Amino acid sequence: MHQVEIATTRETLLDSPEMVLNMGPQHPSTHGVLRVILKLDGETVMDLDCDIGYLHRGMEKIAENRMYTMIAPYWDRLDYIAAVSNGLVWVETVEQMMGLVVPPRAHYIRTILTELNRIASHLLWLATHALDIGAVTVLLWALREREEILKIFERQFGARLTCHAWRVGGMPNDAYDEFEADVRRFVSNFPMRLDEYETVLSENRIWLSRTVGIGVISAEDAVAIGLSGPALRGSGVAWDIRKARPYAAYADMDFDVPVGENGDTYDRYLVRLEEMRQARRIVVQALDKLPDGPVNAKLPKIVKPPAGDYYHSIEGPKGEIGCYLVSDGTAQPWRVRVRPPSLINLQALKKLCLGHLVADVVAIIGTLDIVLGEIDR
Amino acid sequence: MPLVKIPKPKFIEKLQRFFFVDLLKGLQLTLKYNLGALTDKDAVGGKGIYTEQYPKVRPDVAPRFHGAPRLNMDPETHDTLCIACNLCALACPEDCIDVLAMDVEIIVAGKPRKKKVLDEFIFDTSRCMFCALCQEACPTSCLELTQDFELATYSRAGFVWNREMLEQGRETVKYTR
Amino acid sequence: MELLLLAPVNFIDQLLLRFFSAETINHVIWPFIQIGLVVTLVAGWVAYATYLERKISAFMQARLGPMRVGPWGLLQPIADGIKLLTKEDFIPEKADRWIFFFAPYIAVAAAFITFSVIPFAPDWGVITDVNIGLLFVLAVSSVGVLALILAGWSSNSKYSLLGALRSSAQMISYEVAMGLSLIGALMFARTLSLSGIVSAQESDSVWYFVYQPVGFLIFLVSGIAENNRAPFDLPEAESELVAGFHTEYSGFRWSLFFMAEYAAMVIVSAVAVTVYLGGWYFPFVYRQTEAKGYHNLYVIVSLLIFLGKLAAILYLYFWLRWTLPRFRYDQLMDIGWKWLIPSALINITLSALAIFVVQALDGWHNIRTVQSLANGLDLTATGKAIMIVMGFLGLGITGLLLARINWRSRDFNLKSQRRNIRLVNLPQGKPAVPAVAPAAGE
Numbered sequence: 001m002h003q004v005e006i007a008t009t010r011e012t013l014l015d016s017p018e019m020v021l022n023m024g025p026q027h028p029s030t031h032g033v034l035r036v037i038l039k040l041d042g043e044t045v046m047d048l049d050c051d052i053g054y055l056h057r058g059m060e061k062i063a064e065n066r067m068y069t070m071i072a073p074y075w076d077r078l079d080y081i082a083a084v085s086n087g088l089v090w091v092e093t094v095e096q097m098m099g100l101v102v103p104p105r106a107h108y109i110r111t112i113l114t115e116l117n118r119i120a121s122h123l124l125w126l127a128t129h130a131l132d133i134g135a136v137t138v139l140l141w142a143l144r145e146r147e148e149i150l151k152i153f154e155r156q157f158g159a160r161l162t163c164h165a166w167r168v169g170g171m172p173n174d175a176y177d178e179f180e181a182d183v184r185r186f187v188s189n190f191p192m193r194l195d196e197y198e199t200v201l202s203e204n205r206i207w208l209s210r211t212v213g214i215g216v217i218s219a220e221d222a223v224a225i226g227l228s229g230p231a232l233r234g235s236g237v238a239w240d241i242r243k244a245r246p247y248a249a250y251a252d253m254d255f256d257v258p259v260g261e262n263g264d265t266y267d268r269y270l271v272r273l274e275e276m277r278q279a280r281r282i283v284v285q286a287l288d289k290l291p292d293g294p295v296n297a298k299l300p301k302i303v304k305p306p307a308g309d310y311y312h313s314i315e316g317p318k319g320e321i322g323c324y325l326v327s328d329g330t331a332q333p334w335r336v337r338v339r340p341p342s343l344i345n346l347q348a349l350k351k352l353c354l355g356h357l358v359a360d361v362v363a364i365i366g367t368l369d370i371v372l373g374e375i376d377r
Numbered sequence: 378m379p380l381v382k383i384p385k386p387k388f389i390e391k392l393q394r395f396f397f398v399d400l401l402k403g404l405q406l407t408l409k410y411n412l413g414a415l416t417d418k419d420a421v422g423g424k425g426i427y428t429e430q431y432p433k434v435r436p437d438v439a440p441r442f443h444g445a446p447r448l449n450m451d452p453e454t455h456d457t458l459c460i461a462c463n464l465c466a467l468a469c470p471e472d473c474i475d476v477l478a479m480d481v482e483i484i485v486a487g488k489p490r491k492k493k494v495l496d497e498f499i500f501d502t503s504r505c506m507f508c509a510l511c512q513e514a515c516p517t518s519c520l521e522l523t524q525d526f527e528l529a530t531y532s533r534a535g536f537v538w539n540r541e542m543l544e545q546g547r548e549t550v551k552y553t554r
Numbered sequence: 555m556e557l558l559l560l561a562p563v564n565f566i567d568q569l570l571l572r573f574f575s576a577e578t579i580n581h582v583i584w585p586f587i588q589i590g591l592v593v594t595l596v597a598g599w600v601a602y603a604t605y606l607e608r609k610i611s612a613f614m615q616a617r618l619g620p621m622r623v624g625p626w627g628l629l630q631p632i633a634d635g636i637k638l639l640t641k642e643d644f645i646p647e648k649a650d651r652w653i654f655f656f657a658p659y660i661a662v663a664a665a666f667i668t669f670s671v672i673p674f675a676p677d678w679g680v681i682t683d684v685n686i687g688l689l690f691v692l693a694v695s696s697v698g699v700l701a702l703i704l705a706g707w708s709s710n711s712k713y714s715l716l717g718a719l720r721s722s723a724q725m726i727s728y729e730v731a732m733g734l735s736l737i738g739a740l741m742f743a744r745t746l747s748l749s750g751i752v753s754a755q756e757s758d759s760v761w762y763f764v765y766q767p768v769g770f771l772i773f774l775v776s777g778i779a780e781n782n783r784a785p786f787d788l789p790e791a792e793s794e795l796v797a798g799f800h801t802e803y804s805g806f807r808w809s810l811f812f813m814a815e816y817a818a819m820v821i822v823s824a825v826a827v828t829v830y831l832g833g834w835y836f837p838f839v840y841r842q843t844e845a846k847g848y849h850n851l852y853v854i855v856s857l858l859i860f861l862g863k864l865a866a867i868l869y870l871y872f873w874l875r876w877t878l879p880r881f882r883y884d885q886l887m888d889i890g891w892k893w894l895i896p897s898a899l900i901n902i903t904l905s906a907l908a909i910f911v912v913q914a915l916d917g918w919h920n921i922r923t924v925q926s927l928a929n930g931l932d933l934t935a936t937g938k939a940i941m942i943v944m945g946f947l948g949l950g951i952t953g954l955l956l957a958r959i960n961w962r963s964r965d966f967n968l969k970s971q972r973r974n975i976r977l978v979n980l981p982q983g984k985p986a987v988p989a990v991a992p993a994a995g996e
Contacts, residue, residue: 021712029793043716043883070470073508132793134784134880137407140615144427151439158441158522164508172513173441199406203399206785206879243980256977274977358716359794359882395953400878407614407877414613428618 018046021358025054029132029362032372036349036361043357048350052343055376063336068094068303069168071336076162078338079374081124084117084153084165085316091166092247093312093323095297097305098168106170106295107249112183112286113156113165114248114314115279119190120149121317121369122272122279126197129269129366133210138197145193148186155182168303170296180287187280187287194276202270211266215352215364218263225351226344229319230271231368235263241315248314252289253282265367272369302331318342318369340374432552438524443507445525446500448543449518457544458519459495468514471506475499498543502528503536527551588681592669600816601631603868610869611876641805646710649802653708658803658810661701665817668694672824673749675834675857677849680749687748688740691825692733695780698818699725702782702789705811706799717798720883721782721789727890728779734898735772738905739765739829742931748825752833758925758932759837763830765908765945768901768952770830772894774870777822779886781815784875788883823867827860831867834860892960900952908944912937 021038024030033054039047059078063071075090076083088110095102123142130138150160155176157163165171201207217227222235232239240257242250258274260267307329313322319341326335345368352364393399414426429436438444449458461478477497482489512522527549530536538547566587570579605620605627612619620627645654671687673680684690699721706718739762740746743754755762763770779786790798800811827833834856843852881889912933916923923937933941 019712021716028796066470070468070510073470073506073510077506130879134787134791134793135878136611137615137876140617144616147427154442155439156441158439158443158509159507162506164510172509176441196406200403200877201879204403204879205394205399206881209885210879210882238978238980240980244983246982251982256979259976259978261976357883359788359791359880362794395957403877404873407873410616411610411613411873414616426613426618427616428612428621430618430621 023358023361025051029128030365031128031370034346034365034370034372034375036365038358038361040358043359045353045356045358045361048353048361050346050349052346052372053376055372057377059377060336060338063333065332067331068305068333071333072166072168073162073164076164077373078340078377079121079316079318079321079342079371080162081371082117082121082317083162084157085114085121085314086321087163087165088114088248089312089314089316089321089323091168092314093310093325094168094303094305096312097308097310097325097327098303100169100297100299102170102297103294104249104291105174105293106297108286108290109171109175109295110166111249111253112283112290113153115282115286116149116152116183116186118279118317119276120146122276123149125272125317125366125369129363129369130197130201132362132366133207135201135207138200141193141196145190148189152179152182152186155179167296169299170294174295180290183283183287187283190280191277194273198273202273208266210359210363211269211367212264213262214265214356214360215367216262216264217348217352221351222263222348225348227319227348228341228344229316229369230268230275231319231345231348233258234260234268234271236261241313241320245313247312249286250282253285255282255285265363268367304329304331313339316341318371318374319345338374338377340377342368342370342372342374346370346375438526440524442524442526443509443512443522445523445528445547446502446505446511446538446543447521447523447546448498448540449521450544457495458517459498460517460519461493461495462516464514464516465511465520468510470508470510471504473501473504474511495540498540500538500543501536502538503533525549585681588678589670592674592681593666596666596669596817596820597813599820600813601635603816603820604634604812605631606868607872607875610872614873614876635809638809639806643806644802644804646802648710650708650710653704654802655807657701657705657708658807658814659701660704661698661814662810662817664694664698664701665814665821668821669817671748672821673752673828673833674860675853676749677853683747683749685745685747685750688736688746688751688825688829691748691821692729692736695818695821696725696729698814701811701814702799705803706789709799709802711802713795713797713801714799717789717791717795717801720795721799724779724782724786724788724886724890727887728776728894731772731890731894731898732776732780734895734902735769735776736829737898738769738901741905741909742766743829744927744931748828748833751829752835754931755832756835756840758938759835760933760938761830761832761835764942766830766901766905767945767949768897769905770826771949772898772901773826773830774867776890776894777826778871778874779890781819781822781871783819783871785878785880786886787875787880788886791880793880819868819871820864823864823871824860826867827863831863893956896959897952897956900955901948904944904948904951908941908948911944912940915940 019040021040022035023038024035025033030036035051035054037049037051038045057077059074062074066074072087072090075086078086123146127139127142127146130136130142153163153165154160156173156179157165217225217231217235219235219237222232223237227235228239236259238257238259241247242253242255243257255278258271258278260271305325305327307327309324309326311322311324313320315321320339321341322339324335324337324339325333328334349364349368352368353361356364450456451458459476461476463476463478466472466474466476475498476495477499478493479496480491481494483492484490507522509522511520515521525546528536567579570583574583608630609619609627620630623629623633645651668691670681671684671690673683702721703718706714706716706721709715739751742758742762742765743751745751745754751762782789788798789795790800792798795801800808803811836856836859839855839859840852843849843855909931912923915921916937921936922934923940925932925934925937
């Protein structure tokens, strides 16, 4: 348990000690069961500590006792907002360790659906972030577009949130019949919706005054802490695994990486909005180039990667999702380790929050875009 | 904190800010939605209403949806398709399937043979995460996850489905009001 | 029609005259009946205001809102009321029990007492016409904050305490701006009686918001802040302080706070309507009804007009709430002290100046501006035109002066707020290839 030191001596009224405020684990805007212990002087944050682990399910230990094929559904429950991306990192790690060559059609469909999932995840981030700052209407508008994506997921994978999207070596089913039409309909409507959010938020002076200059982190600090994803790019570091170590079909895609300049909440907001536009661009390209063919590689009867260890990471919606896999040559992994982007991004919370007000803590938790399922695992 | 590369505001931007154009644009959009919802009941052009009135209107569930499990039967003979091969139980990550088989003696080509047939099938839906690995493992398309998604019951015991429930389907109250 | 409307009233009057003297009836019994009526109506209105808010917010958010209880969910407020009444009345163990008990009642009482001086319509539409009506409204409605502070303190919860502190600071700052903004309008009306203000606008046949656009805007903004409505809903900011001062309240006591909030909202809108939008006055109504002898019809039409204007202002409240994000605490204080109070002071100066100029112009070069001073300040058409021009000129002047005062303020400084992001086309790196060569035969 973390403890924040409190002055225990009785002091006079004028010289009163700071107040310790427990924010969470039951709090409307800690995005789950995060507990933040704040030391407040008035409403200014003097000190801060995070208490995590309320959602610990022992995912990595469970994975040691399951066959390789059985682990994928558990992977969905790490970052349940971006289950498709999470599933992808697991199957790609196993595939690359085994040296399986996945057919290009599977790669393209994976690219399309992970990008759609990136949009869905960013939409949910926008919804909750706007809700934390008080713009409730954007919440439901964003959820409406997310619903369209979840419908596509339901038709493709059979589930909406924790989809169990991929199998080692390819996909459970080929794309359903109206897949292309559905995706095209979504991408044609989507820019208009994004403009609507921008109308309500981007230039709004209240939104600006709540986000500009709040939670500033410099590029050096961001790299030192190990931030990844939009939180890193908001600080001005142009780093994207989709470009640096392309996986799936990203090597064939043409897209830009949005990079902020000041590393504050507003820049991260702009970066994520632009990422949604770029994701849409990738989806359109992948749909245009979508090749025909099988979607599954030829698999051995039992999935058994050779003994050894391997690390693979992809650019998830929240940052670098990594998977370190140690195999001893049997049908069950010897050790699995996840690199959860949310956990590492959360480490910046103290640095971002000190000196700000309670209301800003909420905004900063929102801007880091954490998911507790992934932090606690 | 250093703020780098700030574009100099244009006069028109200053003027817009002076007259609260930023706030008015947002207000105009919400008003458009409000009036649109009052005049237009269909979900078109970003004006309509997207609510699904669930118990009144049943949702349109995708054919691939992973919902309540079912043991399919041969449509003609009404015998179960299950051959008690136990593959689904092996494939299940959560160990929520139990296949109990029994041996019956049948006569094949005049000789008595033992054959494994299904006795009881236990499916614990409270632990199931609907990953559909069992459905993919089934060699005879017997076990299937259907589109039925109303799985709530009043007791923990009600989540454990036996063979009869899996074959005949469970009785549920369908709320339509 | 006249007789039909009056018949029950006359009947009750006759009945009462058998038991009481005429004086008792006029000063005790009838006010009680009126109060009972108003309280019932206001409680009903508060309940349906929640329904309206839920529906309006739903439509703005592409939803349907309450639909299950009754047709289009029309019985939803009643269902809510029954639910709240039958809920457990939970009191935290360490709470200060008695203060915790009484805080909601103070809130509701403060909100409902104020209705006694609001002129809903002429004649019998006024419960009591106090000659310091406006002061009374301001004084009693600010008692409401006491309830919030008591509730926040007695809950013995840190979130409640923070909410209470926020609400007290907010009330103090915005009460000043609100009071100052009304002075401009009072210069024209020359009375504090709310009925008097309405009749002053009627005799001048004008709504004061055309003379006082600055005052009207300040009053609306500080009214929203006074009622803890978004975007100024800091005392109960649900994403920061869970529910602020009523975090620990549940059931009926919570619903009392809720009623108080909506009733306070109705009151601020009613004052705004009375002072700036002419109350129940609407052009042509008097000539069409009262002048032709239909007295009660006149009162009822006036009442409907009043309620219509009230609804318009309430819609504005809902509209703002569901569009704008929430301010931060220090920004709220900034707006109160750096923007609203200076602009209220500027408004007072400019209005005084305008009135002086208009009065000085009277009689100069045969220009007639002032008609009479008997019932407020009545201007001729020329005077009105000059006054309206000066009012809207005042809007510009106030804006420019404020811009000058707050030139360095972060809220105004565009330079520190706008910026762009860049799009980088990163060079492509080495693809993540399979670690081992595909094993043959597998």
